[in-house]
Amino acid sequence: MALEIEQFTCRDDNFGVLAHDSETGETALIDAPEERAILAAIERTGWKPTMVLVTHKHPDHVEAIPALKERFGLTVVGPAAEADSIPGIDRTLAEGDTVRVGRHEAKVIETPGHTAGHISYHFADAGIAFTADTLFALGCGRLFEGSPADMLGSMRKLAALPLDTVIYCGHEYTQANARFALSVDPTNSALKQRAERIDALREDGKPTLPTTLAEEMATNPFLRWHDPVIRRNLDMADASDEAVFAELRKRKDVF
Template sequence: MHDLEVRQFACLDDNYGYLVHVVGTEITAAIDTPDAGAITSELDSRGWRLTHILNTHWHPDHAGGNEALKQRYGAVVVAPADLEQRIANVDIAVGDGDVVDLGGVQASILALPGHTTDHIAYCFKDASIAFVGDVLFPLGCGRLFEGSPAQMHDSLQKLASLPEDTVIYSAHEYTAANAHFALTVEPENTDLAARVAHIHRLREKDVPTVPTTIGEELRTNPFLRTGSSAIRQRLGMEGCDDVAVFAEVRARKDNFRG
């Protein structure tokens, strides 16, 4: 089995771009296309040629560079099946349970509606890594632009069920703001307090806080901790179901100005 090399680099205001290169082959995939110029520069610096584009969802900061990159490299565009066809020039449409083969390396597709109805993740299970777009962030989750709280909660639970050592690559650097909010929801969580202090040290040096791991998020991310008695007590929701608790945490984050 071939190894994977992942290159992470800043794009736009707070996006991350990712290139996944299958070592020992000519195959290189871009996970989303936030900035065609930045992606091209990174490819040139590594001496790689883009063969695939793997889109997580249709938002312009994730698919906006598709056309330019496809025209330049002839890359195969893999994207979520979408009846509205909001991603142009799709070569392979995929859905939950499908598998994308990159020269013998396989990425399993997880459907993760909530942020958008079409959102998917690419899980390279043999390498214990997953590219989750705007669904799960360190200490946070994506806004609900199209889906319901129940959908997003279910999507997060899908990710939570992955092995705890799974490395999670998110699409944005939102962690400092997420950390401030998380402390308002579960201030007595000692794992969270230690992590927030570490995050502040990283950001002071402009060091990325992405990637994270499933295990780290299970211990500290309030959106994955809706069953926490401490969180439920703080919200006054001891007798509520997990979806209701998630919806309340998400609503509070939407209105948070800390």
């Protein structure tokens, strides 16, 4: 049974998502970055949302909630740790909780690092995960509130999902992330080929998402802290996983 997905751009580089169960007609928004773009997607698909699944509190993920809740009567669901910062929240979620969109059940994974209370949603039956600003295509979120250890723990949780999981992220950062990835893993043939595909997609004005966990495990340096080639390139062959991850994030911050 499929969970239908409509992905669309919002603001400058955000992605919005409608997740729709065709059998029951139930539809959820994943975050609410921009009212106008979301309303256009609803009009285009005919899918009227009944809830919004919030990943974290940042304004570019929640700012459209009040207007959309007033218009559609949405149930707002989001992380318990950030409930005070999410407008109109009706239900709070923590690690291991579940939420349903029609026939499809998502398990909540706490993925702190970008913010302290960030969560991701894994729809195991549909083979889909919404990772927002934790796991990006070829990258990870900037550490605004969490430590490298926090984000490393979050990435380990996501890396444990089935490799065929389709990953939807919060932003179109892939091309810039590819340039950084090549700077620390320049001999990775899969990465070089992927970077070429990404450049072609962006040249044509097409999105680079979704991705898959398998592709990220093969090419994303923030999931490859254990790789001996990356460690040698960082001159950190014998360093701890946390130290390698922290160095990667530090370099990306100034890249």
